[in-house]
């Protein structure tokens with residue numbers, strides 16, 4: 242029996258089905274991200290767990306208890322908002338202590354917990370400041386502490402980092418993850434930033450217009466996307482039209498250029514139209530010893546991205562991006578030069594057209 | 595808040611002013627037409643200011659000249675000495691206080707609920723709150739008298755619930771407070787609604803709910819403190835209306851300050867002027883105090 246169980250949950254607003262038959266089991270202490278484009282129903286799903294929306298059908302169980310129809314203030318669920326939502330009339334300490342005061346906990350206990358939380362987010366010096374005196378990153382940390390002070394059973398975070406600038410975003414997400422791990426708290430994190438989801442989660446749920454596309458670890462989601470949507474949405478990807486040549490051997494042909502795929506051709510017939518996808522970092526210049534999947538190409542463009550150099554090559558009639566690590570001692574090819582590139586069988590993903 | 599309002603009024607009337615801290619590169623933009631606009635802006639502003647200030651000055655000046663050839667406070671002393679003055683003034687203050695409290699209890703949850711759950715009802719409610727500007731007080735008071743001068747019965751029975759409200763004192767007080775709530779509605783509702791716009795009421799509510807707070811706790815501990823400035827300005831405007839109101843008070847026959855001042859004006863010359871000017875000063879002192887107490891708060895709520 243999992244800790245948080247969302248089963249067959251559907252949500253409609255009028256005629257619009259916003260979440261369609263959502264099923265997910267989350268273990269205690271797990272960090273799960275909902276990843277998907279804007280409007281795919283991430284927030285709505287999260288709000289159903291928080292109790293701000295009631296599912297049209299389906300059940301939500303938390304630690305064995307059915308919470309589907311419970312009011313938000315009857316659940317023990319912490320919520321973090323993109324806009325911080327700190328109470329402007331209260332200091333940092335009062336904000337953090339709010340939930341405990343509402344529950345009429347003894348003052349001594351509140352004080353102790355507030356001190357503990359303020360320490361957890363490293364804002365000891367700011368405990369008596371008002372929210373408007375803090376930076377965005379500090380405010381969001383206070384909001385985290387406020388949610389955690391209640392010792393919630395689940396922590397829900399709805400794009401908590403979107404309003405912050407890039408540097409803070411990266412450091413705060415690491416901080417959130419570290420605190421979540423140290424407290425062993427179960428968390429759901431909503432984001433449309435794939436890098437964020439990949440870097441911070443135990444598992445990722447990729448969503449697309451109300452439906453779950455794939456659930457898996459960041460490793461699985463990135464390396465073995467099950468659908469074209471997932472492959473496209475997570476990480477950057479080269480895709481091209483192709484045709485199955487030999488399903489048994491995994492051979493596909495792209496404008497006459499033959500490639501061998503490790504899997505994905507089973508159950509298909511010769512002549513089937515498919516899409517193939519290759520991640521930019523899986524392509525490399527062919528060296529002598531490589532034999533499989535060596536193809537001719539022309540260098541089209543070279544972009545310097547810092548740690549990575551992105552080289553655009555033309556294979557047949559299709560342009561592919563190839564990412565290589567920046568190495569100051571290696572000479573880059575010239576634009577227009579003829580080269581050979583290669584990739585392993587496993588790197589060639591065969592997806593439905 | 596007050597200065598904000600003044601600024602808004604000024605903006606709406608098409609007048610703008612303010613010192614230009616132009617950079618040197620901006621020299622060229624100081625063209626003739628621009629100077630012309632600036633001149634006319636100032637012209638209208640000063641004209642408007644005179645329109646307000648002249649009568650005020652005249653009243654103040656007049657109120658100080660009760661004794662021939664002497665500038666003195668005799669009119670003020672006379673006016674304040676009258677026992678009727680204190681009685682009616684206190685009575686009106688109590689009415690104002692009751693009106694304010696009742697308005698807040700009615701309007702804050704209403705405006706809150708509309709922002710939270712019924713945004714589509716906004717336009718209807720805004721229209722209703724504007725009605726007191728369209729329907730004169732005289733019509734309101736006749737309606738009140740007409741309906742409440744007969745006994746109140748439980749519908750479809752002959753059981754009498756109340757004697758006619760107009761026949762006993764508490765009943766009349768209830769009527770007049772209700773009437774004043776209607777007159778103050780546009781100001782109170784708008785202040786409260788604007789106050790709620792400056793804080794993100796919906797998200798704050800959800801944050802409080804997820805922390806376990808009940809509706810009552812949310813309104814009292816989260817919403818009210820964050821719209822304090824708006825409440826104060828709404829309360830002040832309501833206060834000003836109630837204390838000076840004549841129509842409702844005289845037709846309902848209550849011993850209020852408005853009718854007293856009106857009567858005084860028919861028999862005396864200097865005392866009413868003194869009282870008008872004094873109440874005007876009182877209003878401005880109150881406004882100043884609000885500005886003083888809520889200035890920081892208003893900034894706190896607005897800053898990010």
Ligand SMILES: Nc1ncnc2c1ncn2[C@@H]1O[C@H](COP(=O)(O)OP(=O)(O)OP(=O)(O)O)[C@@H](O)[C@H]1O
Pocket residue numbers: 254259277278279280281282283284285286433
């Ligand atoms: N209260 C509501 N009434 C009607 N439609 C709604 C309501 N709330 C959300 N929707 C619709 O549901 C869909 C999903 O919304 P949701 O907020 O869950 O998306 P999201 O995945 O969180 O998107 P984003 O990344 O932009 O936050 C949207 O098309 C939205 O218009």
Ligand SMILES: [Mg+2]
Pocket residue numbers: 283284285399
């Ligand atoms: Mg969202």
